[in-house]
Amino acid sequence: xxxxxxxxxxxxxxxxxxxxxxxxxxxxxxxxxxxxxxxxxxxxxxxxxxxxxxxxxxxxxxxxxxxxxxxxxxxxxxxxxxxxxxxxxxxxxxxxxxxxxxxxxxxxxxxxxxxx
Amino acid sequence: xxxxxxxxxxxxxxxxxxxxxxxxxxxxxxxxxxxxxxxxxxxxxxxxxxxxxxxxxxxxxxxxxxxxxxxxxxxxxxxxxxxxxxxxxxxxxxxxxxxxxxxxxxxxxxxxxx
Numbered sequence: 001x002x003x004x005x006x007x008x009x010x011x012x013x014x015x016x017x018x019x020x021x022x023x024x025x026x027x028x029x030x031x032x033x034x035x036x037x038x039x040x041x042x043x044x045x046x047x048x049x050x051x052x053x054x055x056x057x058x059x060x061x062x063x064x065x066x067x068x069x070x071x072x073x074x075x076x077x078x079x080x081x082x083x084x085x086x087x088x089x090x091x092x093x094x095x096x097x098x099x100x101x102x103x104x105x106x107x108x109x110x111x112x113x114x115x116x
Numbered sequence: 117x118x119x120x121x122x123x124x125x126x127x128x129x130x131x132x133x134x135x136x137x138x139x140x141x142x143x144x145x146x147x148x149x150x151x152x153x154x155x156x157x158x159x160x161x162x163x164x165x166x167x168x169x170x171x172x173x174x175x176x177x178x179x180x181x182x183x184x185x186x187x188x189x190x191x192x193x194x195x196x197x198x199x200x201x202x203x204x205x206x207x208x209x210x211x212x213x214x215x216x217x218x219x220x221x222x223x224x225x226x227x228x229x230x
Binding site for chain 1: 158
């Protein structure tokens with residue numbers, strides 16, 4: 001079964017450092033997303049990306065965050081200057097289409113980011 | 117922002133019995149509802165979804181019921197199996213701006229006892 005692949009599985013970084021979280025979405029999917037889950041809290045939407053541009057972003061996704069699809073396969077989330085409160089599990093997801101009941105919205109296994 | 121709520125943080129069910137997980141929502145613009153299962157250190161795994169124009173969708177042991185007037189949906193698992201023990205998230209989406217953003221509930225931890 002096709003998978004969304006995320007690397008690394010765990011990243012530890014010092015406060016103020018830049019981090020890049022990487023994702024390889026399912027190859028025929030057109031829509032890409034980042035979500036995060038702070039320990040003990042719900043999964044929260046960060047950003048959606050389609051046709052090489054951001055479709056929608058949440059209030060969490062401020063100027064410190066950026067996304068990029070640098071080639072035909074990778075989708076990255078960059079946090080420019082990490083803060084302690086950025087510590088969370090970050091999930092990448094992709095979907096075939098923007099709507100419809102069976103659009104195959106699939107999540108990766110996540111990257112656990114720990115800011116120290 | 118509590119647009120999607122799962123009021124039961126945990127549920128314990130005996131193996132072979134029915135598990136019923138509940139979810140409430142407030143936004144009438146939601147057009148699809150999904151259930152995801154999540155194990156620790158893994159991403160959410162899609163289980164089943166339902167369009168807002170339906171009231172029931174069934175897939176094997178999993179059935180989702182939608183009551184639009186009550187803004188309530190439920191996931192029924194029957195019979196429950198030990199491998200069903202996980203955290204279950206309800207999610208809702210509204211098609212906006214070209215992509216389908218999901219809004220998640222807080223999750224319900226389901227434990228199936230032998």
